[in-house]
Each structure stands twice: as C-alpha cells, then as structure tokens.
Amino acid sequence: MEELWQALGKAVELLVTFDAEVMEASGRSLAIAATSCSITAFICLPLGSLIHFSRFRGKRLLLNIIQTFYGIPTVAIGLMVFVLFSSSGPLGGLDLMFTPAVMVIGQVILVTPLMLGLTISALNGVDKAITETAVSLGASRFQAAIITLKHARYAVLTAVIMGFSRAFAEVGLALMVGGNIKGATRTLTTAISLETSKGDIELALALGIVLILIALIISLTLNRLQQR
Amino acid sequence: MAIIETLSLGQKYGRQYTLKNINLRVDAGDVFALIGPTGAGKTTLLRLLNLLEKPFEGSIIFDGINTTGPNSHYLEIRRRMSFVQQKPVVFDMSVFGNVACGLKWRHEQSEAIKQRVEGALNLVDLIDYENRNARTLSGGEAQRVAIARALVTEPEVLLLDEPTANLDPNSITKIEEVLAHTIAEQTITVVMATHDMSQGQYLANKIGVLMNGKLLQTGSPDDIFSSPISREVAEFVGIENILDGEIVDKDGNLATIDVNGTTIQAISDYAIGERVYVFIRPEDIILTLAQDITSARNTFRGRIVKATLIGPLFHIKAYCGFPLLAVVTRRSAQELGLIAGREIYASFKATAIHTIKK
Numbered sequence: 001m002e003e004l005w006q007a008l009g010k011a012v013e014l015l016v017t018f019d020a021e022v023m024e025a026s027g028r029s030l031a032i033a034a035t036s037c038s039i040t041a042f043i044c045l046p047l048g049s050l051i052h053f054s055r056f057r058g059k060r061l062l063l064n065i066i067q068t069f070y071g072i073p074t075v076a077i078g079l080m081v082f083v084l085f086s087s088s089g090p091l092g093g094l095d096l097m098f099t100p101a102v103m104v105i106g107q108v109i110l111v112t113p114l115m116l117g118l119t120i121s122a123l124n125g126v127d128k129a130i131t132e133t134a135v136s137l138g139a140s141r142f143q144a145a146i147i148t149l150k151h152a153r154y155a156v157l158t159a160v161i162m163g164f165s166r167a168f169a170e171v172g173l174a175l176m177v178g179g180n181i182k183g184a185t186r187t188l189t190t191a192i193s194l195e196t197s198k199g200d201i202e203l204a205l206a207l208g209i210v211l212i213l214i215a216l217i218i219s220l221t222l223n224r225l226q227q228r
Numbered sequence: 229m230a231i232i233e234t235l236s237l238g239q240k241y242g243r244q245y246t247l248k249n250i251n252l253r254v255d256a257g258d259v260f261a262l263i264g265p266t267g268a269g270k271t272t273l274l275r276l277l278n279l280l281e282k283p284f285e286g287s288i289i290f291d292g293i294n295t296t297g298p299n300s301h302y303l304e305i306r307r308r309m310s311f312v313q314q315k316p317v318v319f320d321m322s323v324f325g326n327v328a329c330g331l332k333w334r335h336e337q338s339e340a341i342k343q344r345v346e347g348a349l350n351l352v353d354l355i356d357y358e359n360r361n362a363r364t365l366s367g368g369e370a371q372r373v374a375i376a377r378a379l380v381t382e383p384e385v386l387l388l389d390e391p392t393a394n395l396d397p398n399s400i401t402k403i404e405e406v407l408a409h410t411i412a413e414q415t416i417t418v419v420m421a422t423h424d425m426s427q428g429q430y431l432a433n434k435i436g437v438l439m440n441g442k443l444l445q446t447g448s449p450d451d452i453f454s455s456p457i458s459r460e461v462a463e464f465v466g467i468e469n470i471l472d473g474e475i476v477d478k479d480g481n482l483a484t485i486d487v488n489g490t491t492i493q494a495i496s497d498y499a500i501g502e503r504v505y506v507f508i509r510p511e512d513i514i515l516t517l518a519q520d521i522t523s524a525r526n527t528f529r530g531r532i533v534k535a536t537l538i539g540p541l542f543h544i545k546a547y548c549g550f551p552l553l554a555v556v557t558r559r560s561a562q563e564l565g566l567i568a569g570r571e572i573y574a575s576f577k578a579t580a581i582h583t584i585k586k
C-alpha cells in the first residue's frame with residue numbers, strides 16, 4: 001500500500017513537471033487518434049449520406065453488417081494490418097510497418113464501421129420532411145444532403161467523438177503494428193501496458209491519469225451533446 | 229397556354245387508387261383552387277405536380293416538358309416552382325436563413341439574396357424576426373416564413389397546400405392578403421388546395437373539385453357554385469337544399485317539378501319524366517310572414533322548425549311539404565320574429581334553381 005501511494009506521488013510529480021516522456025506519449029496518442037478520426041470522418045460523412053439517401057437492394061443487410069463491425073476486436077484489425085503491411089505482405093513494399101502512418105491506417109479501418117453506422121443513424125433521426133422541404137425548394141441531391149447533415153449536426157458530432165474515443169483508447173492494434181517504439185510510435189496506451197509489465201508503475205500511473213482525464217473530457221462532451 | 233397539364237394521372241400506394249384518371253389543365257396566370265374534402269387526394273396531387281413523388285400511371289406536362297419521360301430534368305423543373313406544404317417545416321436556423329435557402333441553392337449573389345429575402349420578409353411582415361431561430365415561431369408565423377421562402381425565388385408556379393388550415397382568423401386574413409397581393413403584382417400561376425370554398429372563390433379564377441381521388445368538375449367559381457354537376461359536388465359546395473323530384477310538365481325551358489307532392493317551377497333542360505335533383509341555395513330563399521306578391525314563381529307556406537344563429541346569420545330550418553334551409557340576417561330574423569313554430573312563406577325564383585339528372 002505504502003509503495004502505491006509513493007508511486008502515485010511520483011506520478012503526479014511527473015505530470016505537474018510536464019515530464020517529456022509523458023508529454024510525448026500523450027501528444028502522439030492524441031495526434032494519431034485525431035488524424036485517423038479526421039480521415040475517417042472525411043470518408044464516413046459523405047459515404048454515410050450516400051448510403052442513407054440511396055435506395056438499393058441489400059441496404060438493410062449492409063446496415064446490419066456495419067453494425068456487426070462496431071465492436072470488432074482491435075487485435076483482429078491489428079492482425080489484418082500486420083499481414084498486409086509486414087515486409088512479406090502485399091503492401092510490405094511501402095515499408096510502413098512500425099510507423100505512426102500504419103497505426104493511422106489501422107485505426108481508420110477500426111473506426112469506420114462505428115462512425116459510418118452512427119452517421120447513418122444520425123441522418124435517420126432527422127425528420128424526413130426536412131429533406132423533402134429542401135428538395136421542394138430547389139435543392140439538388142447534394143444540397144439536400146448537406147442541410148440534412150446540418151440538422152443532424154449534434155448526432156454526427158457524437159459519432160465523430162465516439163470514433164475518436166475508440167481510436168484513442170485502443171491498445172491491441174497500436175502495439176501490434178506500432179510496436180511501442182520510444183520516440184516514434186509509443187502512445188499512452190502502449191506505454192501503460194509495457195511500463196506496467198516492466199514494473200515502472202510510477203510512469204504507468206502518470207500516463208494512466210492522463211488517459212483517464214482525456215477520456216473524462218470526451219465523455220463529458222458527449223453528455224453535453226446528447227442533451228441538445 | 230397550359231403551363232401544367234396532367235394526362236390520365238393516377239397514383240396508388242396500396243391496392244386502392246388515391247388519384248385516378250386526373251386530367252388537369254392549368255394555364256399560365258391561372259389561380260387554380262383544388263377543393264375537396266379530407267382524404268380526397270389534394271396533397272397527393274400537389275406532391276405529384278412538384279415531382280416529389282412518381283405517379284403510378286399517366287403523365288405530367290410542365291410547360292411542354294413531359295416530366296415522366298426519359299431525360300426529365302427534375303431539378304430544373306422543380307426550380308421553376310415553389311411548394312408550401314400542408315404542414316410546413318422550418319429549418320433549424322434563423323428566419324433569414326430559412327428564406328435565403330432557395331436562393332443560395334440557386335447560386336444567387338449574396339447581395340441579391342439579402343435584398344430579396346428582406347423584401348419577402350417585409351411582405352409577410354416578419355422583418356423584425358429575421359434573426360430569430362425559426363423553430364421558436366408560432367404556427368401562424370412559421371406558415372408566413374414558409375410562404376416568404378416560397379415566394380422569394382419568384383417561381384413561375386406556386387403550389388399551396390391548405391395555406392391557412394389550422395390558423396386563427398387574423399393569420400388567415402394576413403396570409404390571404406399576401407397571396408392576393410402576389411397574385412395581383414406578379415405573373416404567377418398558382419395551384420392551391422383548400423377545403424375552404426370561400427377562399428377558393430376569393431382567390432381563384434378556376435376551381436377543380438376533387439373527391440375520392442377523382443376530379444369531378446372544373447370551371448369558374450361561378451360555374452361550380454351555381455351549377456354543380458352532381459349531388460356530391462352540390463353538397464360539398466354548400467348547397468344545403470337538395471330535393472328529389474320528377475319533371476311533370478315543360479313550357480319552353482320552364483319545368484314543373486313534382487317534389488314530394490308539391491310542385492316547384494324551375495329552369496331546366498331536362499325532359500318530362502326525368503327524375504332530377506333540385507338544388508336551391510339557402511341564400512336564394514326569401515322568408516316572409518304574409519304571402520307577398522313577388523316576382524318569384526315559387527311560394528310555399530310552411531312552418532319554422534328551428535332557428536340557429538351562426539356567425540352573423542340566422543339559419544332557419546323550415547318545412548313546407550319538403551325541408552328547406554334559408555339564411556337571413558340577424559336583424560330581419562328579429563324583425564320578423566322568426567322562431568321555431570312560426571308560420572312563414574318561403575319564396576324563390578325559378579332561375580335560382582339548378583337541376584341535374586339523377
């Protein structure tokens with residue numbers, strides 16, 4: 001117990017002195033998650049609108065499949081990305097293994113079903129009359145989609161933040177394809193898991209506190225959004 | 229020149245037709261009122277005209293363009309119209325933003341947008357609300373936003389679906405004024421659905437009666453109100469006296485009609501022996517206490533069954549061998565002492581009667 005208190009003290013010290021290692025891992029975690037999340041949003045908002053506004057056979061099935069992938073295990077994606085990008089894999093030539101780039105690629109694949117599915121539900125939540133009114137007032141299909149998205153803005157933002165939260169908190173994928181290389185691919189979550197197993201509880205705790213704080217901020221933001 | 233023409237237009241959602249064999253012709257500059265009871269298919273027809281739905285059968289020709297044909301440019305055609313829906317939805321943004329949408333979508337310059345939106349808001353008297361979120365407006369105000377939003381694009385065709393339904397009398401008057409002003413000032417074609425016939429009469433130069441998905445009669449308001457083609461139409465346009473009769477004699481076009489043992493003289497084209505409906509508008513009946521010598525050919529002695537004050541008028545139900553409803557002003561009802569049980573004489577001219585074959 002004594003040891004734990006000591007470790008916690010050290011952890012707080014690391015935080016308030018802006019310890020370089022803590023800051024670096026936190027910064028990288030945020031940067032990678034933000035990048036992958038932006039790319040995913042860039043894909044999912046138009047794609048989600050396209051799926052929502054089109055009528056085609058198998059739409060139901062597609063929506064079901066998307067939902068099934070909401071909770072796909074991160075290690076499964078890790079394995080897939082690993083096989084694709086390892087030196088003997090089909091994309092091995094790109095030489096991206098153990099770089100932040102491949103971590104972003106993995107996170108985009110990981111988060112896409114969730115953000116896509118939630119974007120579609122967000123659009124579903126908008127009164128059909130809004131879209132129809134826009135069309136009747138002379139909006140093109142694209143213009144009608146934009147105004148519908150605007151009416152779903154809080155729900156769409158929620159989808160994006162949920163995606164960010166999943167990317168930010170995952171560890172399996174980052175560890176498998178990033179490799180927790182200090183100064184290159186080490187993130188909050190990979191550092192925590194490795195430092196803990198190495199026995200450096202102080203650093204792990206400091207990193208854990210940052211992780212929890214950020215997760216808390218995300219969750220508060222989501223709560224605010226859902227009340228609107 | 230017809231700007232809108234429908235050919236055997238039909239729509240159905242399930243097994244039953246909601247609209248069947250609609251052949252409508254609206255000329256440029258017309259104000260065409262579609263009247264009909266609830267569920268008649270007015271909204272469905274307007275939605276089809278606005279190309280929001282695809283018809284089950286038939287076609288719509290807009291300014292010579294067959295909209296159901298291949299290569300139909302829905303967006304281009306739709307941008308020449310505006311539609312104020314029955315339950316208008318305002319966008320979750322400022323009143324200004326709502327009205328500006330249509331212009332933005334047509335890629336107008338922002339200076340022009342500002343000017344035209346403000347003009348439209350002035351017209352509907354909402355200029356002071358331009359920065360308010362439209363979702364906070366009352367029903368009547370939201371309706372005015374919807375009208376401003378439709379007019380601001382200066383459409384060639386304005387489609388209105390019950391523009392004053394569920395509104396208070398003040399809002400109705402205001403909206404009717406705006407519409408009358410627009411119709412007078414602009415070269416615009418209007419197709420409006422309403423179940424308020426007086427509104428149709430006030431604003432429209434043509435009326436189409438839609439019932440049960442069928443267009444039963446089209447014509448000038450006067451045609452429809454004085455010569456309905458069927459009992460259903462007559463009832464709908466408020467002809468409350470509908471009697472069953474048979475033509476028993478003819479002198480030129482003056483017919484003698486036997487109604488329930490009483491004879492009525494009427495102008496009619498039908499021949500002796502025809503069974504007909506006899507329509508008499510309540511406002512064409514004159515009630516007196518003594519048998520005046522009037523020019524009216526029909527005078528009947530009867531008794532008042534019931535007198536009810538509705539708005540400014542007394543509705544008098546009487547029985548003169550057949551039931552009859554008359555309306556008189558409050559003042560004359562009081563002067564004559566028209567109360568239940570009172571004996572009266574009811575007279576009406578032969579020309580005030582419209583007959584149709586059963």
Ligand SMILES: Nc1ncnc2c1ncn2[C@@H]1O[C@H](COP(=O)(O)OP(=O)(O)OP(=O)(O)O)[C@@H](O)[C@H]1O
Nearest residue numbers: 241246264265266267268269270271272273314423
């Ligand atoms: N999308 C739809 N699916 C199924 N039935 C429909 C649909 N739209 C309209 N109907 C039916 O078609 C009929 C005509 O409806 P419509 O709304 O056109 O009538 P209306 O004349 O506008 O009536 P109101 O005066 O009440 O507005 C109704 O019986 C209605 O239930």
Ligand SMILES: [Mg+2]
Nearest residue numbers: 270271314389
């Ligand atoms: Mg309707």
